[in-house]
Amino acid sequence: SIHFMNSLYEVDVLDLSTQGAAILSPRDFKENALIELDVLREGQATKLRGRVRYSIPSGKGKFRCGVHFLRATQLEKSTLDWLAAAA
Numbered sequence: 001s002i003h004f005m006n007s008l009y010e011v012d013v014l015d016l017s018t019q020g021a022a023i024l025s026p027r028d029f030k031e032n033a034l035i036e037l038d039v040l041r042e043g044q045a046t047k048l049r050g051r052v053r054y055s056i057p058s059g060k061g062k063f064r065c066g067v068h069f070l071r072a073t074q075l076e077k078s079t080l081d082w083l084a085a086a087a
Contacts, residue, residue, distance in 0.1 A: 002023070002025065002027075002035050002036065002037055002038070003035065003036040003038070003047070004027070004029065004033065004034075004035050004036075009025055009026055009027050010026070011023045011024060011025045011026075011037075012024040014064070017080075018069075018077070018080040018081060019068065019069060020050065020053070020066065020067050020068040020069050021037065021050070021066075021067045021069075022064060022065070022066055022067075023037075023064070023065050023067060024058060024062050024063070024064055024065075025055075025062065025063050025064075025065050026061060026062060026063075027063065028055050028057075028063045029052040029055045029063070029065055030052065030055070031052060031053065031054060031055065032051055032052065033051070033052040034049065034050070034051055034052075034070075035049075035050055035051075035052060035067065036048065036049055036050075037049075037050060037067065039079055046079045048069055048079070048080070049069065049070045050067040050068055050069045050070055051067065051068050051070060052065055052066070052067055053065075053066040053067065053068050054066045
């Protein structure tokens with residue numbers, strides 16, 4: 001899920017790396033919007049902060065968005081490494 005302006009949106013992660021992610025979202029985010037992506041790892045939630053690089057219509061009211069992760073804490077880096085290895 002993504003947090004943006006006090007709202008929560010359920011998204012699908014299409015592609016993931018330690019640098020960013022491609023997501024499918026019900027919301028059309030503006031370029032450079034700051035978002036937080038919630039990631040569950042072993043029952044623990046980690047928030048990954050990122051900036052939207054693009055948002056393009058993908059059909060059926062969804063948008064494909066590219067998100068570049070901002071400078072990460074050690075916990076966030078660990079989560080990203082774990083997710084990238086699992087992908």
